[in-house]
Amino acid sequence: MTGLREVTAFRAGARRVLGLLMIVVSVALAAGCVLAFADWLPGNVARYEEYRAAERCAADSTPDVSWEDCLREVELNIVDTVVDRGGRNSEYRATVDSERFQGELGFGDPGPLLETLQVGDKAVATVWRGDIVALTKDGVRQKTSDEPRDEPQMIAAGGAGFGLLAVLGLIFGTARLVAPRNLGTFTWSRSGKVLFFTNLAATFGVGLPAVWLGIPWQLVTPAIVAVVLGVGIFLLGIQRSAEAGAR
Known part of the structure; x- marks a missing residue:
């Protein structure tokens, strides 16, 4: 009997330690959520708007600094290309x-220009604020990975995903601290796994289509929260029904 109590006490202590670690991780995830909405998202939107408003540099001007707020075209040579699908x-x-x-x-895809470039070719680079944002040859233009893009939806989706994981970690961690012997539905097998993967699926399942369809980023976060919250309420309802049936 004493051995059973010691094992039970040890498991309860281990759950409390795990709960504390989950709360610490939740704080880090919450910080990521705040950073996404307070810094990354507005910074991304502002940079894209500034790039879109940028004008071409004066034709008779000579670049004397590496960072220019105008769009400058520079001729360069192609030394090598890599197209690995x-x-x-x-x-x-x-x-x-x-x-x-x-x-x-870097480029996001092989076309329409990269896959046709050959070593020794000459191309024209469009430069903005020290970055080559596009490459052009014979009238064919391709954006580089450094070109600002109007894609704040995925930042909003990522921020929402971090925030929801922080909430889940806080709830599950607190349950282990307060009631380590009676976790109820707050376990990985009963609800944690489903909620984790639901959050992951909602983050990409809402964020990526929002980018492709041009849906305002302001609608992304509520949609993700609604999906995860709906699944959570459904699981809680199932758990309560099971408990009522057991009585």
């Missing part, structure tokens, strides 16, 4: 060289 590990980049710019440019 490797699925998740796909790689699309070009190595360029000029008097002012040397190094690699």
Whole structure:
């Protein structure tokens, strides 16, 4: 009997420690959520608006600094290209060289220009604030990965995902601290796993279509919260029904 009590006490202590760790992780996730909405999202929106409003540099001006707020066209040489359609590990980049710019440019896909470039080709780079944002050759233009994009939806989705994980971690962690011997529905197998993967699916399942369809980012967070909250309420209802049936 004494051995059973010691084992029970040990398990309760371990659950309290795990609960404390979950709360600590929740604080970090909450910080990520705040950072996403307070810094990354407004910064992304502002940078895109500034880029869209940027004008071409004066034709007779000579660049004397690396950072310019206007759009400047610079001729450069193609040193190497990589077009690797490797699925998740796909790689699309070009190595360029000029008097002012040397190094690699990343791209999101192989076309319409990158896959046609050859070593030794000359191309025209569009430069903004020290970054090459596009490459053009023979009238064919392709954006680089450094070009500002109007895609705040995924930042909002990520922030919502972090925030909901923080809430889940706080609830599950507090349950382990307060009632380690009676966790009820607050376990990984009963509700944690479903809620975790529901949150993950909602983050990408709402965020990515919102980007593709141009849905305002302000609608992304409420949609994700509604999905996860709906699943949570459904699971709680099932748990209560099971408890009532057991009585």
